[in-house]
Amino acid sequence: MPRKSRKDRKRYTPAEKAKILAAAKKEGLTGDDVAEKFGVSKLTFYRWRGPVRSDAVARRGRRGPGRPPGSRKVLVDRAALRKSVQEQVRKLLPQIIREELEAALR
Numbered sequence: 001m002p003r004k005s006r007k008d009r010k011r012y013t014p015a016e017k018a019k020i021l022a023a024a025k026k027e028g029l030t031g032d033d034v035a036e037k038f039g040v041s042k043l044t045f046y047r048w049r050g051p052v053r054s055d056a057v058a059r060r061g062r063r064g065p066g067r068p069p070g071s072r073k074v075l076v077d078r079a080a081l082r083k084s085v086q087e088q089v090r091k092l093l094p095q096i097i098r099e100e101l102e103a104a105l106r
Helices: 014-027 031-038 042-049 055-060 073-105
Strands: none
Touching: 014 031, 014 042, 031 042
């Protein structure tokens, strides 16, 4: 479907947006349902709705737009974990190589 030019696109008032979002939430509508019922594109609907975090997403530590302060801590912890694992591998690698070589030469 070809994209509409900016001047041909429908503009929704804040009241219209609120009404559509409330109906979608109340009725449990998906993006496809909203597009069919109200004529709003799925992308527009999801942009209006904003980030929605499920328990599974929260457990993985992913953050959507509008990150709260301190959310970068997850990245710092991952970096520290990666560094720790790399150090342990560097310590163990020579022994592993030596053992593998001895086993291969027997």
